[in-house]
Every structure is written in C-alpha cells, then in structure tokens.
Amino acid sequence: MRTAAIIVAAGRGVRAGGPLPKQWQTIAGRSVAGWTLRAFENAPDIDEIVLVVHEDDMTRARSLPEAEGVMLVVGGADRAASVRAGLEALAPTPPDRVLIHDVARPCVRQTLIAEVCRALKSAPGAAPALAVSDALWTGTEGFVTGAQSRDGLFRAQTPQGFHYVAIRDAHAARKTPAADDVEIARAAGLQVAILPGSDDNLKITTPGDFVRAEKLLAGQMDIRLGNGFDVHRFGAGDHVTLCGVQVPHDRGLLGHSDADVGMHAVTDAIYGALAMGDIGRHFPPSDEQWKGADSAIFLRHAVHLAGEHGFAIANVDCTLICERPKIGPHAPTMQTAMADLLRIEASRVSVKATTSEQLGFTGREEGIAALATATLVKT
Helix, strand or coil, X not given: CCEEXXXXXXXXXXXXXXXXXXXXXXXXXXXXXXXXXXXXXXXXXXXXXXXXXXXXXXXXXXXXXXXXXXXXXXXXXCHHHHHHHHHHHHCCCCCCEEEEEECCCCCCCHHHHHHHHHHCCCCCEEEEEEECCCCEEEEECCEEEEEECCCCCEEXXXXXXXXXXXXXXXXXXXCCCCCCHHHHHHHCCCCEEEEECCCCCXXXXXXXXXXXXXHXXXXXXXXXXXXXXXXXXXXXXXXXXXXXXXXXXXXXXXXXXCCCHHHHHHHHHHHHHXXXXXXXXXXXXXXXXXXXXXXXXXXHHHHHXXXXXXXXXXXXXXXXXXXXXXXXXXHHHHHXXXXXXXXXXXXXXXXXXXXXXXXXXXXXXXXXXXXXXXXXXXX
C-alpha cells in the first residue's frame, strides 16, 4: 500500500511578517519548508512527497537540501486549487492514500503522521484536531455580545489523510471555497475520523509563532544510540547472505532465518536504541513461520517501529568479522541494499569488515560475527 504526502506551500503568508513568505524563513537553522519536508521524509509510512509551491518560488524550492527526490508542483490561486494540483500530479501513478499537510506546521511529529496513516485502514478520511477548551464569546465593535457553547467543537490540524481516489474525486466535484480538505471530503459524503491533535503541531501565522516554533524545533534533539551483535556458524552451502547480498562461498551460514548476521546486528542495534529488546522478542525462533525468513522482514519492522516512536535513523555502522569470504568487493552493494531497507541515504550506511587475526571461532573459520551501531534522532 503506497502513501503519498502533499505539502501545500504556495501561499504568501503576509500576516507572519518578514522579508520572505513564512515557509522560506529560517527557524533553528532550517527553513520552515525544510523542517516540514524533513518530518515527512523520515516517516516510514510515506513513500512519496509532493511539494506545491508558488510559481515565483520554484527556484528557491529546487535549492532546498530537503527537496531532493521530492516532486515539485506549481500551485493554484487558492489552497484548494493547490491541493488539486498536487493530487493531479500523483494521478499517473496514483497512491492508495494521501496525506495533505500545511507547510506552516513544521513541528508535526512522526507519531502523528503514523496515527493518521493507521486510521486510514478503517476510515476513508482521518485528521487530527484539538477539542476547544476555552470559553467562546460572540462580539461586536470590541464588546462581548454573547456566549457560544464549546461542546463538540474542535480546532482542526493537519496532516489530513484520505483514500486517494475518494479525495481526488471530492476535490474535482467541489465548486465553492472550503476551509480545508475535511470540509471538501464531508461535502462528498466521506466520513472523517477525528484523531487527537497536539498543541505542539502549531501553524505559523503571526510573528510570535516563529518564536514558539523555534523553541520546539531546537529542543527536539533526542539522540539514541544502540548496539547489536550477532553470530552464526558455518554449515553446508555455496553462499552466505550478508547485509542483504548473496556472497559466493564454499559454505553457508546456519540459522533459523536466512542467517544474515550483518542485518541481524543492525536490526538489534535499532531495537536497542529504542530500548525494545532484540529480534528474538519480536520474531521468536520458536515460531516456525520465521524459519528461513528473509531478514529484511526484521529490519523493516525495526525501521517502522523507529518511525512510529518519532525517530529518524541518522546513520548505521556495521562491521563483519570473518577470515573469509572477502567482504571488500561486495561492501558497496551491501551499503546500497541496507540503505534502501533503512530508507536513508547510502552515505549514512557503513559496511566494513575485519579479521580476528586467526584467533577465536572466527579465526578458525567456524562462523561469522557482526557488530553494529545505530544512531536515532527524534524528529
């Protein structure tokens, strides 16, 4: 199931002040648009991102480091038109689900993104919101004229998620302005589930919002370090699988799964950084369904858990310990394979090898060991 994100960034944001539209202004060393893109790029559930910008901002958008691999689309005259442009850009290879998010909400957490995606398994639409807790008044010319019940009232937030075809058709049928995509969805008869929002998921609207957003973003540096270690003995076979790559050898590795000792070490390093045990806890060897399983299943699960808990994988370092086979010729391919599974750039994945100088079980060529370290950063 594919999920795309549309980041709406074509507005001018004049109420926020400053020399540039708010999405291009800098907070905590990064542009507002950069922070927002980063949150979705690091979200395991998101497969594709569309950034909708004003035609005058296309050059600026292309220069964003975070825009690499992002589809850039020119927006329309209003927000609804910009969303339609994003939806149309996805039409040639339509996703199953789409999340629509305001670029001016750069503090969105990956946990919220994951919750919206999860809710779409049982509803055609889902969006976060905060129940109104303050007293509500009506007023005229600076004086209170009455009170308004707050029962059943919510402050809407984004990302607002939908089944792609349903929201595409709803937008195509809409002929009048709407406050947001939920209004458009409901007008088309779609049910939209309300999810708990977050006070931190603020929308930058006025100059004071920049100050609050900067405090939130600058204080997000929750860094976790995890280690993983694994060993597998040699047995009969004509190859070994290491870091997702089959390497020809005169023996194979024995294990309940495919015995990919490198991938197991990396997986355990991620679980360790999350303080969530090891592979055996999540995929017990006593369970026959994992017999001979592709170790990529385990690594994808660890990556998904990291995203669900609001963490991005910053880098991974894996050392394979063996006398033979020689790892060097295969290391670049292993690096690429691991980066794809980890959903990070290959430059953030290190795969290297060392011998044990013919000492111990690896020195006697009885098996292969692997040591891995993973760094996770709260997003």
